[in-house]
Amino acid sequence: MIAAKIPKNQADYVRRILLKYSFIDREFKIKRTDTHVLIPLNKEPSEEILAEIGAHLDVVDESFDVQKKNPRSMREYLKGRIEPGKIDEINKSFDIIGDVVILEIPDEFESIKYLIADAALKFTKRRSVYRKGSKVKGIKRTRSLEFLAGEDISETIHKEYGSKFMLDVRKVYFSPRLATEREKIVRQVEDDEIILDMFAGVGPFSISIAREHMVRIYAVDINSDAIHYLKKNIELNKVKGEIIPILADVKEFLKNSDVEADRIIMNLPGMACKFLADAISSLKRGGILHYYEFSSDFEVPVARIREAAGSREVTILDKKRVKSSSPGRWHMGIDAKIH
Numbered sequence: 001m002i003a004a005k006i007p008k009n010q011a012d013y014v015r016r017i018l019l020k021y022s023f024i025d026r027e028f029k030i031k032r033t034d035t036h037v038l039i040p041l042n043k044e045p046s047e048e049i050l051a052e053i054g055a056h057l058d059v060v061d062e063s064f065d066v067q068k069k070n071p072r073s074m075r076e077y078l079k080g081r082i083e084p085g086k087i088d089e090i091n092k093s094f095d096i097i098g099d100v101v102i103l104e105i106p107d108e109f110e111s112i113k114y115l116i117a118d119a120a121l122k123f124t125k126r127r128s129v130y131r132k133g134s135k136v137k138g139i140k141r142t143r144s145l146e147f148l149a150g151e152d153i154s155e156t157i158h159k160e161y162g163s164k165f166m167l168d169v170r171k172v173y174f175s176p177r178l179a180t181e182r183e184k185i186v187r188q189v190e191d192d193e194i195i196l197d198m199f200a201g202v203g204p205f206s207i208s209i210a211r212e213h214m215v216r217i218y219a220v221d222i223n224s225d226a227i228h229y230l231k232k233n234i235e236l237n238k239v240k241g242e243i244i245p246i247l248a249d250v251k252e253f254l255k256n257s258d259v260e261a262d263r264i265i266m267n268l269p270g271m272a273c274k275f276l277a278d279a280i281s282s283l284k285r286g287g288i289l290h291y292y293e294f295s296s297d298f299e300v301p302v303a304r305i306r307e308a309a310g311s312r313e314v315t316i317l318d319k320k321r322v323k324s325s326s327p328g329r330w331h332m333g334i335d336a337k338i339h
């Protein structure tokens with residue numbers, strides 16, 4: 001192939017001009033001898049360019065080694081190994097929680113799962129990569145995870161809108177996809193409210209609210225690991241409000257308490273309907289309910305709230321598709337005022 005042979009002391013200057021006019025073939029590696037630099041060219045420089053260069057340049061015939069290119073993205077890295085559509089699927093299901101990456105890898109890619117995980121590690125620059133081993137299940141709403149790459153450390157600190165959440169992805173539920181929803185709720189809260197976070201987890205709703213407002217929050221969860229991290233997170237964040245962590249089944253807690261809340265958060269979308277009547281009896285007149293349910297429409301969750309409210313009047317304040325849960329189904333959010 002053709003190449004520009006330039007005396008060493010002029011090489012840098014000439015290379016810059018050749019680069020400016022896109023004459024350099026960047027697929028190949030530049031060569032250096034004791035006296036000259038040889039630059040691979042994709043076309044012969046015109047008289048004008050040679051005039052602009054004004055330096056000594058011989059156009060010669062030379063062979064070059066191919067440049068090793070580093071892929072710049074997960075997509076580029078996996079190109080040719082997986083169909084592009086499938087790479088997009090893997091990319092969409094990606095969750096990053098602090099230093100941990102959680103991937104969904106379909107069974108058909110079992111044989112290249114480590115390659116995919118290495119790509120994820122490399123391009124996210126996180127510490128650990130796990131593969132979803134099951135759906136979120138059971139009362140604690142956790143999933144099994146298969147360790148694939150990096151270090152097998154499932155405890156991490158996730159940062160969200162200035163809050164820090166310490167958690168172990170193997171032991172507790174946490175979804176970074178609820179960040180916007182949490183922020184929406186934070187903006188609605190007013191100082192001095194009494195709040196009940198019925199399914200608090202490691203406290204993402206409670207902590208985000210208490211960092212901004214002088215409130216009292218009863219944060220209940222049945223999972224002792226979630227309450228352990230909730231306590232750590234209260235210490236980790238400079239909360240203005242008071243958070244009372246309660247390890248209990250919220251039904252039992254409500255039986256034995258006389259909490260009357262201005263606002264209740266019910267983020268247990270698969271089962272919250274079973275707790276609606278208890279929640280509404282603990283809500284002050286004019287109090288706000290943030291109710292979540294997996295559903296394909298808004299009618300079903302709204303009807304449930306109205307039914308549980310009985311003779312109390314219900315004003316629906318907002319209806320939201322918070323995140324997709326499965327094809328055609330959503331993690332729906334309904335904000336309702338119960339008079």
Ligand SMILES: C[S@@+](CC[C@H](N)C(=O)[O-])C[C@H]1O[C@@H](n2cnc3c(N)ncnc32)[C@H](O)[C@@H]1O
Pocket residue numbers: 139140141173174175178198199200201202203204205220221222223226248249250251267268269
């Ligand atoms: C979907 S997670 C939500 C956690 C948290 N609100 C968040 O957004 O990350 C639901 C939580 O409810 C808890 N839970 C399930 N049943 C419960 C019950 N009967 N009483 C109290 N907590 C319960 C689970 O342990 C889990 O942490």
